[in-house]
Amino acid sequence: MEVMDVWLNDDRREVPAGTTVAVLMSEHGVPERGVAVAVDGAVVPRASWATVRLVDGTRVEVLTAVQGG
Amino acid sequence: MEPLEIGGRKLGSRLIMGTGGAANPAVLERALVASGTELTTVAMRRLDAGGAPAVLALLERLGIEALPNTAGCRTAAEAVHTARMAREALGTDLVKLEVVFDERTLLPDPVELLDAAEQLVDDGFTVLPYTNDDPVLAAKLADAGCAAVMPLGAPIGTGLGIRNPHNIEMITASSPVPVVLDAGIGTASEAAQAMELGCAAVLLATAVTRASDPEAMAHAMRLAVEAGHAARGAGRIPRRFWAQASSPVIPGQDGQE
Numbered sequence: 001m002e003v004m005d006v007w008l009n010d011d012r013r014e015v016p017a018g019t020t021v022a023v024l025m026s027e028h029g030v031p032e033r034g035v036a037v038a039v040d041g042a043v044v045p046r047a048s049w050a051t052v053r054l055v056d057g058t059r060v061e062v063l064t065a066v067q068g069g
Numbered sequence: 070m071e072p073l074e075i076g077g078r079k080l081g082s083r084l085i086m087g088t089g090g091a092a093n094p095a096v097l098e099r100a101l102v103a104s105g106t107e108l109t110t111v112a113m114r115r116l117d118a119g120g121a122p123a124v125l126a127l128l129e130r131l132g133i134e135a136l137p138n139t140a141g142c143r144t145a146a147e148a149v150h151t152a153r154m155a156r157e158a159l160g161t162d163l164v165k166l167e168v169v170f171d172e173r174t175l176l177p178d179p180v181e182l183l184d185a186a187e188q189l190v191d192d193g194f195t196v197l198p199y200t201n202d203d204p205v206l207a208a209k210l211a212d213a214g215c216a217a218v219m220p221l222g223a224p225i226g227t228g229l230g231i232r233n234p235h236n237i238e239m240i241t242a243s244s245p246v247p248v249v250l251d252a253g254i255g256t257a258s259e260a261a262q263a264m265e266l267g268c269a270a271v272l273l274a275t276a277v278t279r280a281s282d283p284e285a286m287a288h289a290m291r292l293a294v295e296a297g298h299a300a301r302g303a304g305r306i307p308r309r310f311w312a313q314a315s316s317p318v319i320p321g322q323d324g325q326e
Contacts, residue, residue, distance in 0.1 A: 009115045009116070030116060033125075034125045034158055034159070035116055035158050036113075036153075036154040036155070036156075036157035036158035037157075038150070038154060041150065043150075043153045043154060043157050045157060046157070061115070061154075062115065062116040063113045063114060063115060063116060063151075063154045063155075063158060064113070064114065064115075064116045064125075064158060065111040065112070065113060065124055065125050065135065065137060065155070065158060065159060066111065066112050066113075066114045066124060067088040067089055067090075067091060067097070067111065067112070067124050068087070068088060068089040068110065068111060068112025068114075068138065068140055069087040069088065069089055069110030069111065069112055069136075069138040069140055069165060069167075069274060
């Protein structure tokens with residue numbers, strides 16, 4: 001199986017080539033609600049998670065709401 | 070008390086709360102309930118493995134709308150990105166825009182703030198900027214299309230109260246949008262003072278969450294905001310240098326003669 005490295009919140013993850021955002025989120029237990037994902041600095045709407053494929057070296061950011069302010 | 074209108078929303082409470090600094094979720098919940106707030110800030114942070122957005126579940130259960138902030142951002146670009154992530158995560162167009170200059174003061178960076186506000190208004194956000202107690206900057210933020218302006222009373226978390234009441238009053242006297250006193254409140258009298266100066270609402274967190282009894286302080290803040298708002302509407306007496314008798318001067322005679 002061909003693999004590649006992506007960066008999830010600055011941690012390196014080895015994933016199969018062609019992995020989608022949806023698969024990456026699912027494999028890391030990211031909840032469906034209350035989170036936002038950006039790929040290389042651009043927000044990826046929830047509706048596009050299943051169609052956006054990552055490439056080697058992609059930086060994925062996952063944010064959620066916490067106590068603050 | 071007539072509702073507060075911000076960005077097309079009507080809020081029955083003029084106390085906007087923050088969630089930072091609470092010792093634990095149970096303390097936070099009791100404080101939020103006691104405050105009577107209908108709008109409460111949350112911050113955006115990286116999701117830890119297995120983490121769940123617990124604070125959102127709490128706000129949803131209490132029927133309180135979440136107001137995401139851009140705390141920690143130092144540039145307009147960072148703040149715009151964080152606001153867009155918050156909109157995606159929370160499904161809200163509201164954003165408390167914070168762009169601070171440094172960690173020591175946490176004072177707003179006026180240049181980056183105005184830049185970010187303009188970009189976010191263009192992008193359809195309802196922008197509530199945390200700003201300096203500067204009437205000129207407040208006017209420019211309102212002109213840029215912000216739904217409110219939120220000047221500080223004192224730096225975040227200091228509890229120093231309203232350091233420049235005259236500036237706050239100049240802002241409320243000319244602002245075309247609601248003015249929310251944000252940051253610096255230490256105790257209830259200062260929240261009441263903000264409302265007496267003409268603010269439409271008060272936003273605070275630390276004064277409640279780090280009080281010895283957060284629930285009791287939240288209740289005090291609720292009363293203070295209501296009292297200050299009522300006093301502002303009632304119209305205070307002019308300040309006088311010398312005394313003016315409020316009882317007849319000579320027993321048996323009318324003091325007004």
